[in-house]
Amino acid sequence: MTDHYAVIGNPINHSKSPLIHTEFAKQSGQDLDYITRKIPLDDLAGGLKKLQEEGFKGINITVPFKEQAWQQVSDKSAHAQRAGAINTIIFNDDGTLTGDNTDGMGLCRDLINNHQIELKGKRLLLLGAGGAARGVIEPLLEYQPSSLFIANRTASKANDLCALFADFGNVQGGGYDAIAGSFDVIINATAASLNGEVPPLPDKVISPNGVCYDMMYSNSDTPFITWAKQHGATKAIDGLGMLVEQAAISFRLWRGVRPDTQSVIMLIRQLKAV
Ligand code: ATR
Numbered sequence: 001m002t003d004h005y006a007v008i009g010n011p012i013n014h015s016k017s018p019l020i021h022t023e024f025a026k027q028s029g030q031d032l033d034y035i036t037r038k039i040p041l042d043d044l045a046g047g048l049k050k051l052q053e054e055g056f057k058g059i060n061i062t063v064p065f066k067e068q069a070w071q072q073v074s075d076k077s078a079h080a081q082r083a084g085a086i087n088t089i090i091f092n093d094d095g096t097l098t099g100d101n102t103d104g105m106g107l108c109r110d111l112i113n114n115h116q117i118e119l120k121g122k123r124l125l126l127l128g129a130g131g132a133a134r135g136v137i138e139p140l141l142e143y144q145p146s147s148l149f150i151a152n153r154t155a156s157k158a159n160d161l162c163a164l165f166a167d168f169g170n171v172q173g174g175g176y177d178a179i180a181g182s183f184d185v186i187i188n189a190t191a192a193s194l195n196g197e198v199p200p201l202p203d204k205v206i207s208p209n210g211v212c213y214d215m216m217y218s219n220s221d222t223p224f225i226t227w228a229k230q231h232g233a234t235k236a237i238d239g240l241g242m243l244v245e246q247a248a249i250s251f252r253l254w255r256g257v258r259p260d261t262q263s264v265i266m267l268i269r270q271l272k273a274v
Pocket of ligand 1: 063066127128129130131132133152153154155157189190191192195197198199200
């Protein structure tokens with residue numbers, strides 16, 4: 001029997017998740033399908049209930065529901081509990097729901113395994129303090145950077161996150177005007193690109209061998225990727241690898257099988273080039 005999975009969001013039309021999970025299923029011989037489902041902005045609870053009644057086995061959650069979904073699912077991994085946002089739900093056979101957040105591990109896998117970027121002992125700068133940023137802080141700190149500075153337009157939100165994750169490493173934060181010195185890895189977790197903007201970063205914020213990473217992925221360069229190339233980043237990496245890696249971790253949570261990510265990243269890059 002074919003098992004059903006979906007990604008929920010609003011809007012959701014341009015999601016690459018169905019393509020990614022369909023490729024994973026083909027590769028691993030898993031009998032499943034995966035669709036997009038647009039959920040009304042004011043009725044996440046109703047949307048989840050409907051999916052469960054329809055017999056779905058699991059879902060991914062994207063903008064703008066990651067934090068709301070966290071509130072609705074009581075059983076969560078410890079990491080997801082602290083992140084305050086979830087991107088994966090398992091509909092268990094006994095009718096309960098389990099939540100997890102695979103974004104941070106997906107980001108770290110892409111940085112470390114796919115791009116050979118060392119995090120240990122490095123100075124990291126994370127831009128943004130919303131749901132996207134929250135999900136990646138603890139996984140980044142697990143790799144023992146020398147420091148992590150969280151910069152946000154609303155400084156108080158960055159400071160709140162510093163307090164929340166203080167036990168996990170050397171975390172500081174503030175507004176963009178509080179950024180001091182240069183950084184080895186700069187990660188954009190803001191929604192600024194959606195308005196065609198880049199956060200106001202000081203000149204020389206990228207260290208001589210520094211790398212920039214945009215958690216956002218689009219078919220053309222995002223404003224942050226363009227900025228990074230213009231400001232001397234050794235590498236300017238978009239979020240496609242993270243998208244595929246977080247999907248692979250969700251897939252393993254649901255199916256117990258770890259799919260190959262490289263072939264799927266290559267496939268999507270080729271489709272983009274057509
Ligand atoms: P998400 O769940 O995708 O992170 P969010 O919670 O709305 O979405 O957070 C969006 C992030 O992008 C926030 O850090 C936001 O900064 P504020 O907390 O100050 O609102 C940031 N952001 C959005 N537009 C921005 C812009 N034009 N310049 C800089 N930061 C921006």
